[in-house]
Structure formats: structure tokens, C-alpha cells
Amino acid sequence: MINAMEPSYELFDHTADMGVRVWAETLSGLIKPAAEGLYATIGELAAGVDATHLHFDQSGEDRAVLLRDFLSHLLLLFERDHRRLTDLDDVVFSDCRLMVDAATGLVDAERSVFHREVKAVTYHELEIREIAGGFEATFIVDI
């Protein structure tokens, strides 16, 4: 078990797809390892130096769905614009709102290693739960 105080992620098996489990001390702390976990399902994505600001702000009734929506947005940015998250400036994550200000950089294809295409971040077994010392999020990506 990874120390819940230290934001981190692990990939886990799901027959044809892949699962990502994320830990952090706070809800807001889940964002970075969740993004890293998502990118790890695609490959090892190196970002270039150019930076573009990303502002994501969404309200809802389910914090796990808010996280999923943010990750879906990151997936879209990767596929459509070839960009990945590089730095988080500000995160507000509550039970009913997720706001992220961040920087993204162009993925440097030469320095990156691609494993597989991710079609989507699914709702299947999607969950954020409180654990001792923090939070654990789980999501499954469709390969």
C-alpha cells in the first residue's frame, strides 16, 4: 500500500482496459496523480517548453464524476491538440465543484514513448472514497 499522505497512483488490471487508483491527502491533491495516472496509461509523455493556460471549472453533484470530466478534458487536449498538463497553479475541489488552473505543454513526440490509445475515461467503477489520512480515487480507461 502506498502512503496515503504522498500523492501517488498505480495502474491495475481490468480485462481489456486499464484501471488507475490514486491517493492523496486532500481532494485537490488527487488531481496531479490522477492526471499522471491517465498519461501513464497512454505512455511516457514528455512535454515541450511552450506553455498554454488551462482553466477548467465545473460544478456537479458527484465529485467522482467531476474528476472524470476533468480527466476526459485532459484526454481530449492530448488527442486533439497534442498537449499534456505540465504544472498545476490552483485547484479547488469540493463535493460539488472542481476548478483547475494549470499549464499545458505540447507533447514532444520524439522524446515520448507511446504505449496505447485511450478512448475514454469511463464511469465504470468510478469512485472517490475517504481512507485513513486522505482520499482514494479509482477510474477505468477504455483502451
Next chain:
Amino acid sequence: MPSEQKYTGPMERIDANRWRIPKSYKPGMLVDGIIYADDRLIEAITSDKSPEQVANVACLPGIVRASLAMPDIHWGYGFCIGGVAATDPEQGGVISPGGVGYDINCGVRLIRTNLVYKDVRDEIGKLVNTLFDTVPCGVGKGGVIKFSKADLRKLMNDGSAYVVKRGYGWDSDVEATEAHGRIDGADPETLSDTALDRGKDQCGTLGSGNHFLEVQVVEKVDDPKVAAAMGLIEGNITVMIHSGSRGLGYQVCEDALKELQHVPGKYGISLPDKQLVCAPVHSYEGQKYLKAMRAAANFAWCNRQIMTHLAREAFHDVFGVPAERLGMNLVYDVAHNIAKMEPYDVDGKTCQLCVHRKGATRAFPAGHPELPERYRHIGQPVLVPGDMGRASYVLVGLQGSMEQTFGSSCHGAGRRMSRGAAIRASKGRNIKRELAERGIVARARGRTGLEEEQPDAYKDVVQVVDVLHNAGISRRVAKLRPVGVIKG
């Protein structure tokens, strides 16, 4: 597989090829679950939670007869992969995007050739390299043909015929494609700009994951008469392409799942899994999804059509003979992730049902009016890719499919190992070399593609097709052995 991920519910044997999950298993089930499997396959099937998903699908409003699963069933999200569910719109039946999947109209097509194995044996490396360079594949690889958003809308409205008219194929290709490569009722205007953005440079690209292009040899013909009608001759070379609607289709599903989150509540529908969100077929929301799904399905047929054109060009380059003279005719193209309105007899009455096929192939029998003239006397070709090391199959649809499975058969071998397990099982091995030792030249764009898709990751396709052969759903016609593999 950890024990908590195993199915522990009831599983009653019906006969040698079928198992039942009784509707008494859990509250909300409206019909039984029925899984097609023999004794060997059912053990693997119950090692994950896919039977639980069969039971969940049995809770969908308006579901008719049973929630069905083919023998290549494995754990999906919402619906299992290999699932078939028909709902009756007149009885409140629903459409569920999860019953189609993210990759709308993911499907398979098979192209025959006049070439025999000895013609390609010494050229197989060159052929695989040329195909690899000609057919875009892998993460983020855009297509060689770009479409404006206006063109994309026309393409999604007209289907395969649109790209054939632009020179990417032959008129006979359209005839040999399910639904002539176009489902009526598509409305490209229902797609988001994001979906169009994702699709605009992806038409004519393979993608990655389990998508592939294979050069195969017809190893064994089980039904010479039917094989001959399909142009399949023992020893001849075929090309199989497996891909779908790419990012455009994924976004259509993504948009629909988001829009439908609160719709079940609006119609008083209670669901056991969020990924099963749905809307009554007759509702505004249901119709909107169907129109978008059909547009994405038409895009997918264009995608496979353009790759067919590119594969023909690659063969021309390698063998110096035009594809027409190589006899590279399309045998058939079938969707295996789709929902279609189809007529079935229900309690002596003909009903238009909404048939969800999520990892299941249409398998219409001889005489069905939707089949092209050339196949009406034999039945529909059913294309079943196996794995990159052993075999794939061509089957033909039988009357039993209409009586038992809403005209459906399996869509592949079905995974038995997770991707992670397949990578772990590859440690210290060289899958590419192992394939080469079997006479198969493989190239993959992704670093882990060959490991994740290695033959052992899949069930034995022979076992899978045997179940449906024995159940009278679809009959074996020909076995295809891979000799060249392109993975994304």
C-alpha cells in the same frame, strides 16, 4: 484475477452450449441472462465480473427475452463485451450508449485476393513494412486524407459510398458492406464540434489497442460451397482490417453518456451501474443519441473503406500489379459495436426491436432481405478475428441466430488476460521473435502493443466458434492463419 473480481452468483446449465443467470438473482432483473459457453469456457467467464454485467443489462427497461452474451464475453464497462440486448420501444424499451460502446461501429472487414501463400512468402516482410507505412496506425497518428467539417458531415450522411465516389474504393465494396455502409437516420448535425474536431484527420486510420490489419492465408475450408461464394480458396491470401469510428465515435459516446446522466431519473428508470445510462428509444434524448450514433457508424465504414483503398495501394506497390488484377474484392464488412432497429418475432408478433450489439456480430441467415444478392442464398459472412498467432474464422449466419440471439454471433476470441497480465507474461520473452518462429511477421507502433495483444492474452477462437457452430447460430466456413500483422 483477485477473488473479489470473480463472479459468485448463480449459473445454471441449460444445455451443452448455454448457461442461465435466473432473473431471480437480483432485484430489477426483468429477464434471465443467457451466456453461450461450453464447460471449458464458462470457467474462464466466471473468473471476472462479466456475468454480473449480463445480469445488470437484464434490468434495462423493455428488454426482450434475455440479456445475452456470446462465448467471447469478457468484462467491459456497463455492458460486458460480447453482449447482446434487444429492447422493444413499444414497451418502454431503451437505447443505452454503453450497449454500443465508445468505439461505435468498431468492426471487421475481409478482403480476398488471387495471391497464394507462395506468392507472398518471400515478400511478406516488404509487404508488412509497406502496409505499416501506408496505413496510418498508432497513438496520435493522423490520416493521409483530410476532411473539412462540411465534408465530414456529408461523409457521415452518405457512408461508404461517399468515399468510394471520391476514389477510395470500388462500387462492389459498398455492396459487400453491412447496410451498404450507411445506416439510415444519421444526423451529423447532432454531433458536437469536439466530435468533429476529433474525427477530421482520423478517417482512414487504424488506431491502436486491439485494432489491427492482418495478412492471412486461408488455411482450411470447412464449407467449400459457401467459401467459394465468398471467393475464399484454400491457400489464398486475405487481408483483415479491424477498426472503428476513432476519436469521433468515442466523443459521440462521451457526449451521450454525459447528456444522459440524469435522463434515467427523468423517466423513472433505476439502474445498477452508471455506465448503463439510457433513454427510451422514443424519447427526444434516445432519438438524439441514435442519430449521432448512426452518423458515427457511417464514419466508421468510411474509415475501414479508406484503409481498404490504402491496403490495395500497398499490395500494388509490392507486387507491381493493380489491386483489380489481384482480385482484391471485399468479402464483407461487419459492425460489432452498434445498435440497430431490426424486426423480430416476439410471441408471434413482428416487433421492431432496438438490438444492441456490444462486441457481437450480426449473423443473418440465408434468405434475409438485408443481405446482398450474392449472399442471400448462403447467409451472411460472419468475420471472427482470433489472435495474431493462431487463427481467425469466417462463419456464416444460420436461422438459429434469428430464433435465439437476435441475429447475432461472436465478434472475436475474447480476452482472457488483462493487458497488465499479458505484459507480465511477456517478461523475458520476445513476442515478435516468437511470432516470426511461427512464420508471422509483425510490426507495432506502440511499445507494448505486441505484448498486450500476444496470442496467449486471448481465448482459443476455435473453442469460441465451436460453441456457436454447435448451437446452430453460425457455421464454420474457413479458417484463416495470420502471416503478417500490423498493430497500432
